[in-house]
Amino acid sequence: MGSIILRTLDRGEVTIGEPEWCLGHEGERVGYLADITHNGPATVLEFDGVELLSARISWAPFAKLQPEPYPVASVDELGSLEPGRLRELAAATALYAGDLYRLANEAERLRGYRS
Structure with missing residues (x-):
């Protein structure tokens, strides 16, 4: 320092x-x-x-x-x-990323195709 x-x-x-x-x-x-x-x-x-x-x-x-x-x-x-709370945020962000993937898949299903 x-x-x-x-x-x-x-x-x-x-x-x-x-x-x-x-x-x-x-x-x-x-x-x-x-x-x-x-x-x-x-x-x-x-x-x-x-x-x-x-x-x-x-x-x-x-x-x-x-x-x-x-x-x-x-x-x-x-x-x-604090470090523990930051890890909780990281975990919540990872779960949210999964939600975004599921939402994208649902949008594709509703459109009738997959990219």
Whole structure:
């Protein structure tokens, strides 16, 4: 883990640890120490140029409202997920993929052909 110096409104310049997976804080405007969040690269589910789901490793070590003593996965509107909950999301997504296949098969059946 390296370190970075950031200027905050409540603490002035602070030196904090920066994990190797963090994309950095270049040009980032930091309000308060509690606002500092480390973010890794996004894993994106995209179809026909439309982003359907995005997830990344995230860590807000100084957060007050939702403390994050350890890195979590940040998933779009779902927010921060612990590893077990992320696995549950992956399983639900896999089941949903099966539902989509069944729906495609039903649509083909109703149309009277198979591709």
